[in-house]
Amino acid sequence: MQVCDRRWLLWCVSVLLLHGTSPVVAQHVKVLPDQGEAQALADQLLQGLAEQRALLKSGQFKLEGTIQPEWRAGLKPTVEFSCQAECYFADGFHQFRFDQRVSQIPLNLPQQKEPLVELSQYIRTPEFSIHTAGNNTDVRIFEPDHPSRETLLGPFDIRVVGLISGSELQTGMSASETRRSLSGVLESYRGYQLETVRLLEDRLYEVTWRFGKKAEFRLVLQIDAARGYAPVKLEYYHKRGQAKPFSDGRVCRVTVHWERKSQVWVPVSLQSESRQGTQRMELKFAWKSVNEQIPASVFTLDGLDLPEGRRLEDHHGNSGLLETSIIDHRDGKKTLIRGGDFRPDEE
Incomplete structure (x- = not known):
């Protein structure tokens, strides 16, 4: 030619x-x-x-999925994880939120056994990032670029779907927010x-x-x-x-x-x-909105539906409620905003 x-x-x-x-x-x-x-x-x-x-500038979608970490072709896995999540993003992904519920389902045990459930939430804005653990009873505030906590399905940029492997998608922003962003992948x-x-x-x-x-x-x-x-x-x-x-x-x-x-x-x-x-x-x-306005309150601490606390026993064997704690780690400090006290049950 x-x-x-x-x-x-x-x-x-x-x-x-x-x-x-x-x-x-x-x-x-x-x-x-x-x-x-x-x-x-x-x-x-x-x-x-x-x-x-x-x-894709802003949006809201619900995610449902399953992950089989021990999968092999032709072999039945012993455990499966069921994931439900809701994601919000706005301002070209400068504001981002990822709420997740993960159920661990054993496949080789009786069906009546209750699956283990873990809840987590993550928010990132240009000013801060919010990370929860302990089924949302442990809340930490960090700088925006602080890596997200490791969860079954890490918070991820929906725009990179199809451009990275399933394992990389599962790791999400916990590995490197920059590398997992659209610009970083490209x-x-x-x-x-x-x-x-x-x-x-x-x-x-x-x-x-x-x-x-x-x-x-x-x-x-x-x-x-x-x-x-x-x-x-x-x-x-x-x-x-x-x-x-x-x-x-x-x-x-x-x-x-x-x-x-x-x-x-x-x-x-x-x-x-x-x-x-x-x-x-x-x-x-399942997309609920595409390029429609997302309320600013969604990306704030007050916008989180946090539980009152976590039930447990103290070291004396007293049952009660450990209040949900919110700690600000920015600027090298560790400031308790609220919560963290143990309230024993009334006799």
């Missing part, structure tokens, strides 16, 4: 991506052989993805070594990158340009040894389904199978 032909081909594909014209020419394109043209198209796909995800992608760009079908593209110290990892991402450049399928591969092919070392597979709401494409379900932690995850997202 001559240089002018390749440039004409790339221009045609670019026009089809940007304007949504029926890809008559692009249907005959399988792989862009020229590395420079392939890199330009990959950059354009990532740019379209970034712009479409950035259209920055990682732009640092990868491009292998190929393929057109699979009508405006559905598959981009393959290599990364790692010895380029021992391969990432394959399918981007649907017809659905807001949505990442619909992600696979990681890890090559161990020179003789083994990448196909023998798939680490994870993530598939995501998308719907258009209020002129914005949002994820509605996710399925993930991973060898990292040998886990299986299924999540569903």
Whole structure:
């Protein structure tokens, strides 16, 4: 193929991506052989993805899902975690809240056994972050960039769904808020070594990158340009040894389904199978609002529905209520705002 032909081909594909014209020419394109043209198209796909995800400025959704941490194909797990959460975000994710309820369900014990339940809440604003534990009876206030407490499903940026593995999504912001944010994830992608760009079908593209110290990892991402450049399928591969092919070392597979709401494409379900932690995850997202105003009170301490306290016995064996404590750790201090006292039951 001559240089002018390749440039004409790339221009045609670019026009089809940007304007949504029926890809008559692009249907005959399988792989862009020229590395420079392939890199330009990959950059354009990532740019379209970034712009479409950035259209999601505020929202509220409910999440329901299951996580099987001991999952293996063909084997029945012994425990399953059921997760229900509600997430609020506003001002382009500068204000964020994630309320979570996790039930640990043993699968090899009688059904009448009560599952273990854990509640947690997390709020982040430009001024502070709020973290709860002990079923929301232990409340701590930190600086905005303080890592979230480790929970079954860490608070995560909904805009990175489909761009990271299920294990990374589960870790959420507890590992690194910057790295798990939309900008951080896209920055990682732009640092990868491009292998190929393929057109699979009508405006559905598959981009393959290599990364790692010895380029021992391969990432394959399918981007649907017809659905807001949505990442619909992600696979990681890890090559161990020179003789083994990448196909023998798939680490994870993530598939995501998308719907258009209020002129914005949002994820509605996710399925993930991973060898990292040998886990299986299924999540569903029920959107209550997209790009509508979220009350400012949602992102405040007073906006939390905190329990009165936690029932227990003191070291003398007296039963009572340990009041919910709220402690401010900012500026290197440890200030008790309220709570923390033990109130014995009246005799």
